[in-house]
Amino acid sequence: MKAKELLDNYNLYITEGRVNILDIFLKSNVGLSEKDIQDRLSKKSDRATIYRTLKVFKETGIVHPVSAEGSATKYVLKKEPQEHLHFKCTKCRNISCLADIQISGYELPQGYKKIESNFLIIGICNECNN
């Protein structure tokens, strides 16, 4: 039910495709690209549709993009609005949210205005580290 509610909250048409994709996000704890989603969809859908769904989700703020060097843009469900870290593992290549880690104490130079941020740490994640 969660997915439908969410779509409704964001005033989006509730379609089978969107529900399925949102369900995948709700179950995943790593960032997903268009292809990642296609792979996890039991009922395949069109590339352009996934692309546009992701675009809509991004524009409404359901997810946010985490651009990662070396692969297609990944998206994660937007959690708290606070600034937090994303972690990309060089072994398993997953990108995840380190939502509990916050960044603080920096100030932009005169004249700069922040709209949003994207902090990415690249390294070995706890699961691959051993």
Next chain:
Amino acid sequence: MKAKELLDNYNLYITEGRVNILDIFLKSNVGLSEKDIQDRLSKKSDRATIYRTLKVFKETGIVHPVSAEGSATKYVLKKEPQEHLHFKCTKCRNISCLADIQISGYELPQGYKKIESNFLIIGICNECNN
């Protein structure tokens, strides 16, 4: 002379193309993509060559990539090894280094190991802000 010295220091073949590209980086204070470089090259060169040059520069550590949502990967000369911010302006679309701003005071969860980081702030830069 700077460019040749640099290439030499990194033990790379000193070719006209590499010197020209490195010169462009040395003169630029914003991140550059393959296309950005092509545009600034007085003597055009092959896309694949620029691509591979960028790859070599990245591998040797002369530059580092700053992946930016919505455009091709941009590269900036690698400065100090310290962690610092990159700023992407939504108006002029330039990406630049805020080398004097450092990030500190965060700790990764147990088991995570950092290799490198990529901190990007998106907003309006000082030149577009008025």
Next chain:
DNA sequence: TTTACATTTGCAACAATGTCGCAATTATAT
């Protein structure tokens, strides 16, 4: 400075990703 060898370049191709118009299909509000 010429030769022999190592590397890089340009070209051609192709894969992956991003993007859009349009007609057919599906959701919503009435």
Next chain:
DNA sequence: ATATAATTGCGACATTGTTGCAAATGTAAA
């Protein structure tokens, strides 16, 4: 149940990433 608004699937094409290979160029050694 219908009219209307929005989404989907398809086809196409643009951009970016990537590689093999032969020709051209850089380097080191003679």
